Amino acid sequence: xxxxxxxxxxxxxxxxxxxxxxxxxxxxxxxxxxxxxxxxxxxxxxxxxxxxxxxxxxxxxxxxxxxxxxxxxxxxxxxxxxxxxxxxxxxxxxxxxxxxxxxxxxxxxxxxxxxxxxxxxxxxxxxxxxxxxxxxxxxxxxx
Numbered sequence: 722x723x724x725x726x727x728x729x730x731x732x733x734x735x736x737x738x739x740x741x742x743x744x745x746x747x748x749x750x751x752x753x754x755x756x757x758x759x760x761x762x763x764x765x766x767x768x769x770x771x772x773x774x775x776x777x778x779x780x781x782x783x784x785x786x787x788x789x790x791x792x793x794x795x796x797x798x799x800x801x802x803x804x805x806x807x808x809x810x811x812x813x814x815x816x817x818x819x820x821x822x823x824x825x826x827x828x829x830x831x832x833x834x835x836x837x838x839x840x841x842x843x844x845x846x847x848x849x850x851x852x853x854x855x856x857x858x859x860x861x862x863x864x
Contacts, residue, residue: 722751722791727766727782730799737768737778741837741852748789748829756825763793770798770809777857779811781850784859787816788841788848790827818863820844 724731725747726739739747751762766782768775779796786794798808816822820843832838841848851858 722747722762722764724767725764725782725791726785727768727778727796729767729769729772729778731767736855736857737772737774738781738852738857741839744785744852745829745839748785751789751791752826761792762789763795764791765794766796767799767801768796768809768811770807775809776811777859780814781857781859783813784848784861785850787822787861788827788829788839788850790823790825792823814859814861816846816861819846819848819861 724739726744727737728739729737732739754760755762764782764786766778768778772778782796783794796811802808822843827841829839829841832840835851835853837851837853839850839852845863847862847864849860849862
């Protein structure tokens, strides 16, 4: 899943973040394809190496992949580093103690308090994505 849910070039008008409606459609499509065909799903976000918000973008993409239980997630520089071999390494958020993340049918729900916030509950954590304009945020909270 290319540019899921971040691409600092294609989504430059929204700070590098995919719209929540496109994210929802693509995430559910991934779940359906996995269930129908038994395939593994991976996501790849695009973050230009010099982006000052790169770590936040990576965390948003990583947690987005966890929301839909993708089997893999990574990022690349713009143009997939075709001009050089340099790609920034982003440290992923800690998932220790988060419980079972990989499920065939993960339940992603919109928050009852804010239509821009999406949640997924695991046995031991709450995964959160906030698509609010200019305030995109992501978190893993252990419960």
